[in-house]
Structure formats: C-alpha cells, structure tokens
Amino acid sequence: MHAVQEPQMIGNYIGGQWKAPAGGGSTPSINPARKSEIVGYVPDSQIGDLNEAVEAAEAARRSWRKLAGSQRGALLFKAADAMERRLDEIGRTMSREMGKTFAEAKGETARGVAILRYYAGEGIRKIGDVIPSTDADAFMFTTRSPLGVVGVISPWNFPVAIPVWKMAPALIYGNAVVWKPATETAVTAAKIAECFHEAGLPAGVLNMVIGGGRVIGQGIASHPGIHGVTFTGSNEVGKQIGQTALSRGAKYQLEMGGKNPIVIAADADLDLAVEATISGGLRSTGQKCTATSRVIVVRDVYEAFKEKLVSQVKALKVGDGLEASTWLGPCANEKQMETVLSYINRGKEEGAVLLCGGERPEGAELADGFYVTPAVFDRVTSGMAIAQEEIFGPVLTLIEADDFESAIGLANDTEFGLSASVYTRDIGNVLSFVHEMDAGLVRINAETAGVELQAPFGGMKQSSSHSREQGQAAIEFYTSVKTVFIKP
Numbered sequence: 376m377h378a379v380q381e382p383q384m385i386g387n388y389i390g391g392q393w394k395a396p397a398g399g400g401s402t403p404s405i406n407p408a409r410k411s412e413i414v415g416y417v418p419d420s421q422i423g424d425l426n427e428a429v430e431a432a433e434a435a436r437r438s439w440r441k442l443a444g445s446q447r448g449a450l451l452f453k454a455a456d457a458m459e460r461r462l463d464e465i466g467r468t469m470s471r472e473m474g475k476t477f478a479e480a481k482g483e484t485a486r487g488v489a490i491l492r493y494y495a496g497e498g499i500r501k502i503g504d505v506i507p508s509t510d511a512d513a514f515m516f517t518t519r520s521p522l523g524v525v526g527v528i529s530p531w532n533f534p535v536a537i538p539v540w541k542m543a544p545a546l547i548y549g550n551a552v553v554w555k556p557a558t559e560t561a562v563t564a565a566k567i568a569e570c571f572h573e574a575g576l577p578a579g580v581l582n583m584v585i586g587g588g589r590v591i592g593q594g595i596a597s598h599p600g601i602h603g604v605t606f607t608g609s610n611e612v613g614k615q616i617g618q619t620a621l622s623r624g625a626k627y628q629l630e631m632g633g634k635n636p637i638v639i640a641a642d643a644d645l646d647l648a649v650e651a652t653i654s655g656g657l658r659s660t661g662q663k664c665t666a667t668s669r670v671i672v673v674r675d676v677y678e679a680f681k682e683k684l685v686s687q688v689k690a691l692k693v694g695d696g697l698e699a700s701t702w703l704g705p706c707a708n709e710k711q712m713e714t715v716l717s718y719i720n721r722g723k724e725e726g727a728v729l730l731c732g733g734e735r736p737e738g739a740e741l742a743d744g745f746y747v748t749p750a751v752f753d754r755v756t757s758g759m760a761i762a763q764e765e766i767f768g769p770v771l772t773l774i775e776a777d778d779f780e781s782a783i784g785l786a787n788d789t790e791f792g793l794s795a796s797v798y799t800r801d802i803g804n805v806l807s808f809v810h811e812m813d814a815g816l817v818r819i820n821a822e823t824a825g826v827e828l829q830a831p832f833g834g835m836k837q838s839s840s841h842s843r844e845q846g847q848a849a850i851e852f853y854t855s856v857k858t859v860f861i862k863p
C-alpha cells in the first residue's frame with residue numbers, strides 16, 4: 376500500500392523567480408507505476424513564456440561571463456551540495472515520475488552531484504594555448520568565449536544526469552541557460568532548478584520553461600536570442616532541431632538513438648557476459664540510448680549462452696521502482712509501453728522466436744502501470760526491424776554469428792554507432808573490436824551502458840551530430856575559440 380502524496384504544482388523558473396505560465400495551462404505528470412497517481416501539475420507554457428526566459432538570460436549573460444571561472448565554480452559547488460542534501464527526495468521523485476528503481480534514481484542523482492563538482496573544477500583549468508608567432512615581437516595565444524545563451528532540451532530517461540551534464544559545462548564556461556526539460560519528468564526538473572536557486576545563482580543565469588516539445592522545444596531551436604542548442608532524444612526530433620538551428624546559423628549538438636551490440640566470443644566468460652547483457656539491456660527498463668539491444672553470439676557458445684540468459688531474465692522481478700525488491704520498473708509512459716508492445720508483435724511477425732516476456736504482467740497491483748515483462752527474442756536476423764530500430768524498452772534480440780569476424784560485421788550492421796561491447800579473453804579479438812567497431816563508446820568485458828562523466832561521450836553515424844559531451848570535450852560545444860595576436 377502506498378501513502379498518497381498530494382500532487383505538486385510546478386511553475387517555470389524565469390529570472391530567478393517561480394512563475395505560472397502566462398496562459399495558465401498545466402499538464403499532469405503521472406506515475407507510470409500507477410497511472411491514476413498524479414505526481415504534479417506542470418506548466419503547459421507558450422512562446423511568450425519562452426521569450427520572457429530568453430530575455431532574462433540575455434540580461435544576465437554578460438555579467439555572468441565577466442565573473443572569474445572560480446566564482447562561477449563556487450556556485451556550482453553550492454548547487455552540488457544542495458543536490459546532495461536532497462538525494463533521497465530527488466531520487467524518489469524521479470522514480471515516481473518515470474519509473475526507474477529508487478536505487479538507480481538515487482545513483483543518477485549522485486552522478487548529477489559528481490558532474491556538478493567536476494565542472495565546478497573546470498572553472499580554474501586552462502582554456503587556451505600559447506602558440507609561437509612568426510613575428511618575434513608578438514605574443515599569440517588562444518582563449519575561449521562563451522556562446523551566449525544556450526538552449527537545453529532534455530529527455531525523460533535521465534532526468535537529472537543529462538540536463539546536468541549539459542547545464543554544468545554551459546554555466547561554468549560563462550553561458551546563460553534556457554532549459555526545457557521533458558514534461559514527463561518536469562517535477563524532478565523543478566527540484567534541480569531549486570538546487571541552483573538555493574546555491575544563489577544570479578537571477579536569469581538559469582531559466583527553466585516547461586511545455587510541449589513542438590512549442591517550447593521548437594521555439595528554442597528557432598529563437599534568434601539563443602546562440603547554441605543542445606539536445607538529447609529521438610533521431611526524428613534531433614534532426615529537425617539541427618536543421619532549424621543550422622538555418623539560422625546557431626550552434627547545435629544532438630545526442631540521439633542507439634542500437635547497441637554486445638558481442639559474445641567463443642572464449643567469453645559466459646556468466647559475466649550474461650550479467651552484462653542483462654544489466655546493459657534491461658536496467659532502467661531498457662530506456663537508455665546506450666542500452667544493449669543486439670546480442671550477437673558466436674555459434675560455438677550460442678545455445679549455452681541463450682540458456683543462461685533466458686533463465687536469468689525470467690527471474691527478474693518487475694514492479695514499482697519504489698519497492699526494494701523490484702529489479703525492473705515500468706516503461707516511462709504509455710506511448711513508450713505501446714511502442715515496446717508493437718515491436719514485440721513486429722518481431723513475431725518477422726519470424727523471430729519470443730523465448731520469454733514481452734507481455735503486460737498479470738496481477739492486480741501492476742494492472743494500473745505501464746509494465747512490460749523483459750523479452751528475449753531468438754533466431755533474429757540482422758535485417759529485421761527489431762534488430763535495426765531503436766525500441767527503447769526491455770527487449771533483447773539474439774543474433775547468431777558464424778565466427779568472431781562475422782560477429783563484428785553484424786555489430787556494425789546498423790545506422791547507429793553509439794556504444795558497443797565485447798566479451799572475450801583473446802587480445803587479438805579485443806584489438807580487432809577496438810579498431811573495427813564504428814561506435815563512439817567501445818567497451819571490453821563491460822556492458823554497453825556505463826558512461827563516465829570525465830570522459831567524452833557521443834556517437835558515430837546516426838547517433839549524434841558527431842560532437843562529444845562530458846569531460847573536457849564539453850568545452851568544444853559551449854565555447855568558441857578566439858585566437859589573440861598581441862604586438863607592442
């Protein structure tokens with residue numbers, strides 16, 4: 376039995392103040408574990424609200440960039456402390472809003488704290504180089520300027536980590552931010568904005584406007600007062616945003632889908648490989664762009680691997696993410712659940728064999744939620760839609776390879792190139808995989824998911840706009856290089 380919590384009323388955060396949208400509209404944010412439970416009412420903002428946020432950011436950005444990096448860093452450290460104090464509360468809200476388990480949600484919030492601290496430290500690291508001039512009397516060096524106002528459009532699957540890894544570098548390098556979080560996780564987003572407010576960020580430096588993607592998201596992409604746009608989400612929307620930003624000469628960065636392979640070689644430790652496949656593919660209910668979805672197994676060990684995998688997947692406990700015994704929460708929203716169920720049907724129609732899962736679970740306590748039991752498909756061929764299209768749900772597809780070389784060929788047979796993993800103990804296999812995989816993240820004897828905040832993150836092929844986020848790579852997007860030549 377769950378204690379009923381009153382829905383929270385959320386406002387926009389503009390110019391350092393909490394404001395209802397001018398039109399007064401709101402949308403419920405619901406708990407995917409029990410759709411009858413409303414977590415909060417969040418603004419359905421319109422373009423006027425966005426314009427107000429851009430004006431506030433414009434008014435704040437010049438004095439913000441004039442601060443020393445260490446002064447901006449001090450405020451990010453304070454925001455990190457505020458978030459750390461509220462770890463449980465934010466994790467719980469995230470779990471209620473989008474379904475991931477409390478342990479994962481709290482872990483993600485702790486990751487947000489660590490990201491903030493990392494970028495706070497960036498405020499005192501080097502931002503340029505001295506380059507010898509051909510003029511003996513001159514001094515030449517590079518420095519960096521912030522873009523100005525950065526628009527952040529973030530998805531619901533990592534409601535803390537993704538916006539924080541976009542906003543923290545934007546802020547530390549001297550930009551003001553206008554943030555549009557996903558409506559599905561806007562109550563969690565408001566708590567992040569509160570942490571920055573508590574830290575004492577100057578008014579207008581960070582603004583949050585909640586509303587529909589077609590209105591506020593598209594509005595950010597096309598707004599002449601926004602100088603750079605960073606987005607994570609679907610390929611379809613990402614490409615529209617990129618085209619809109621490009622057409623008005625704004626900088627953009629897109630992080631989009633994945634269809635990530637794990638390759639199991641004949642010499643792999645099968646127990647570890649099964650564990651990584653389950654964790655990489657099914658944690659967060661498979662709703663990670665880095666999730667494992669194509670499981671490519673060399674023929675010699677295919678049957679043995681399959682048997683171990685299926686018996687362990689069948690044992691995973693599906694349920695409310697706030698229950699301590701739950702391994703796998705619901706899909707984050709109804710549309711996502713319908714997408715997963717439609718791919719389950721599609722897989723069967725294509726001739727793949729469903730070995731387990733792919734159903735709405737039985738039992739009264741789960742009937743009100745967007746649950747799908749974790750699915751494993753056998754006899755999948757690379758051309759099938761379930762092996763090519765991003766499902767973003769708890770679905771693993773098993774593909775048999777003749778040998779290791781053809782396994783790499785199959786692993787690359789996709790339009791995406793975000794993450795790829797291999798299980799093998801053979802150094803030759805490792806080197807071939809590292810050299811031949813077209814993926815931005817290549818992981819050896821480790822699952823496909825697992826992004827470290829201090830390392831560059833981004834995809835090849837259709838997975839990204841070829842830029843990189845996180846670590847020191849972030850400076851490339853959030854700043855412009857200025858080459859300075861000084862002569863006495």
Ligand SMILES: NC(=O)C1=CN([C@@H]2O[C@H](COP(=O)(O)OP(=O)(O)OC[C@H]3O[C@@H](n4cnc5c(N)ncnc54)[C@H](O)[C@@H]3O)[C@@H](O)[C@H]2O)C=CC1
Pocket residue numbers: 528529530531532555556557558586587588589591592593594596607608609610612613615616630631632633663664711714765766767
């Ligand atoms: N790469 C990733 O991490 C993510 C991938 N996805 C993929 O996208 C699929 C659909 O999920 P959605 O939530 O519908 O993703 P989406 O791409 O529609 O949403 C991501 C963000 O973009 C905003 N948005 C939506 N339409 C927009 C538009 N026309 N212009 C500007 N912004 C817009 C949304 O409000 C949200 O803040 C998923 O099934 C999954 O395949 C979704 C979320 C994250």
Ligand SMILES: O=C(O)CCC(=O)C(=O)O
Pocket residue numbers: 532533537607662663664665824825826
């Ligand atoms: O695997 C991770 O931690 C990050 C995944 C991610 O960026 C995404 O799902 O959008």
